[in-house]
Amino acid sequence: MPIDRHIVLFDLFGVIARHQRPGALARMAARCHAPTAAFTTAYWACRPPYDAGRQSAPEYWTAVLRSLSVDADADTIEELRLADIDSWSRVDNRMVAYAQSLRAVTEVALLSNIPSDHADAFLAAQPWLHTLDHVAFSGKIKAAKPSPAAFHHCAIAMRAAPADFLFVDDREENVRAAQAVGMNGHVFTDRDELAAAIDTWLPTRRPTWK
CATH class of the missing domain: 3.40.50.1000 (HAD superfamily/HAD-like)
Structure with missing residues (x-):
């Protein structure tokens, strides 16, 4: 060595x-018709397993949307996933x-x-x-x-x-x-x-x- x-x-x-683009979380919240504050709380509360590679992107977004009582359909999940990636780019x-x-x-x-x-x-x-x-x-x-x-x-x-x-x-x-x-x-x-x-x-x- x-x-x-x-x-x-x-x-x-x-x-x-x-850091994340200003307003990105509000735009993602609007996409799934959720209040920004509630979406932001769910976004960060569900994040640790996703960051640490213990969840896939669909699993993470399903957890976020379910915590908001929003239907976790594949199109919504993919739109949110791509918007999220762009917000940190x-x-x-x-x-x-x-x-x-x-x-x-x-x-x-x-x-x-x-x-x-x-x-x-x-x-x-x-x-x-x-x-x-x-x-x-x-x-x-x-x-x-x-x-x-x-x-x-x-x-x-x-x-x-x-x-x-x-x-x-x-x-x-x-x-x-x-x-x-x-x-x-x-x-x-x-x-x-x-x-x-x-x-x-x-x-x-x-x-x-x-």
Whole structure:
């Protein structure tokens, strides 16, 4: 196993990719004639097994619709599934460029909570993901943050020690979970603060970026 490795392990949404499109949940609620507040509650309450790869998309959406007493017909489920994928499809192009620039001086990986079908769509639409040293999607690895299993997967897959990683996430609870398994952690707020933290953590100077 190589020694003195430094791996920046990025979260996706809220760091490199943008959060869900504003108004997306209201539009999905309208599609199934449900109040937005009730739809939003059901959407998130049913989400963990879907994110962790323990449910398929039809199983997830059936659970959501049944909790709202809405008929879970195949056409509605597919429309909601596609709308959901689209709602999470935006990236921050400057953060993409920054993450890619880091590969000149360190290894770069990604760990994201994302269902398997969303992951497939993201991989198809964002070819830069294929340039990273490792990509771990919760729906594919069957473990979602903040479960220790998600972080252990990355260490095992990359044949690295937890201390070799700097995990970057916009959610403090996920960063604390990474630190609990021995990784370094940084709570993301903006790119400049992150770049300064990575500068301090890396033994070599990071590349110039704009």
